[in-house]
Amino acid sequence: MTRPVHPNLPDPGRCVVMGVLNVTPDSFSDGGRYLSRDDALAHAHAMWRRGADVIDVGGESTRPGAGRVDADTEKSRVLPVIRELAADGLRLSVDTTRAAVAAAAVDAGARIINDVSGGLADADMAKVVAEAGVPWILMHWRGHSKDMNALATYDDVVYEVRQELTARVDAALGAGVSADAIVLDPGLGFAKHAPHDWALLHGLGSLLDLGFPVLVGASRKRFLGRLLADAEGDPRPPAGREVATAAISTLAAFSGAWGVRVHEVGASLDAVLVAAAWRRGSPE
Numbered sequence: 001m002t003r004p005v006h007p008n009l010p011d012p013g014r015c016v017v018m019g020v021l022n023v024t025p026d027s028f029s030d031g032g033r034y035l036s037r038d039d040a041l042a043h044a045h046a047m048w049r050r051g052a053d054v055i056d057v058g059g060e061s062t063r064p065g066a067g068r069v070d071a072d073t074e075k076s077r078v079l080p081v082i083r084e085l086a087a088d089g090l091r092l093s094v095d096t097t098r099a100a101v102a103a104a105a106v107d108a109g110a111r112i113i114n115d116v117s118g119g120l121a122d123a124d125m126a127k128v129v130a131e132a133g134v135p136w137i138l139m140h141w142r143g144h145s146k147d148m149n150a151l152a153t154y155d156d157v158v159y160e161v162r163q164e165l166t167a168r169v170d171a172a173l174g175a176g177v178s179a180d181a182i183v184l185d186p187g188l189g190f191a192k193h194a195p196h197d198w199a200l201l202h203g204l205g206s207l208l209d210l211g212f213p214v215l216v217g218a219s220r221k222r223f224l225g226r227l228l229a230d231a232e233g234d235p236r237p238p239a240g241r242e243v244a245t246a247a248i249s250t251l252a253a254f255s256g257a258w259g260v261r262v263h264e265v266g267a268s269l270d271a272v273l274v275a276a277a278w279r280r281g282s283p284e
């Protein structure tokens with residue numbers, strides 16, 4: 001594992017568990033469940049009490065084919081929740097591709113910017129990150145969700161994702177973002193089909209070799225559903241993908257990933273604790 005050095009990045013001595021809080025009506029696996037402020041706050045606190053190291057607050061669905069919401073709608077969803085949870089002492093990231101939303105979220109108390117576009121969706125994001133001095137999760141991305149599948153063409157997905165993320169890192173550093181603020185993410189399911197996702201997990205070392213903390217976001221995703229399809233070939237529904245998600249968390253932690261981004265915090269917290277004990281060869 002590449003240990004993070006930025007003060008806003010948790011370093012619990014094990015793989016970090018980032019709990020997903022989608023304040024959206026249409027996210028692929030939990031859309032609408034936490035759209036109300038009270039439900040969102042209650043769920044965030046439940047994940048925090050269970051041991052999440054970060055709560056990742058998002059206000060715009062990124063599921064394949066999703067349309068976009070405007071910045072004001074996105075802000076109206078995430079800012080009240082971020083403000084209240086930050087006041088309660090939770091460590092928060094904001095899941096946004098918009099610089100204006102990221103800036104407002106940092107002002108409201110978010111300490112990490114989780115940008116699924118890796119800075120490609122908004123040219124102003126790098127300046128916001130550099131000025132705020134906060135960590136920036138650069139996820140591999142090739143375009144907005146509505147045309148994602150058309151972009152999923154690779155000769156060597158591991159090599160190309162590494163190269164494209166390296167370009168994002170260079171752009172970030174060139175914009176004045178400090179190296180200790182950068183976290184990388186392979187972007188599972190984003191402009192990728194299932195074989196690409198598995199190749200990236202198999203080749204995670206290639207991303208880890210770049211020397212930055214790596215976050216893995218596999219929770220409940222489609223490539224797991226396909227792997228677990230029934231005898232008729234019907235994919236396992238998202239709610240049935242928790243064991244596989246926890247298994248990915250164990251393997252990601254064992255492989256040296258800095259963190260995992262998951263909906264079900266408890267299962268993955270147990271998973272990363274097992275991985276840590278196995279690697280140490282002792283319970284603590």
Ligand SMILES: Nc1nc2ncc(COP(=O)(O)O)nc2c(=O)[nH]1
Pocket residue numbers: 020022027028029058062063095114115116137139185187188215216217218219261
């Ligand atoms: N860094 C990062 N952020 C993300 N945000 C949303 C989703 C989409 O899934 P969701 O509906 O579970 O949030 N996946 C990622 C991911 O893999 N990595």
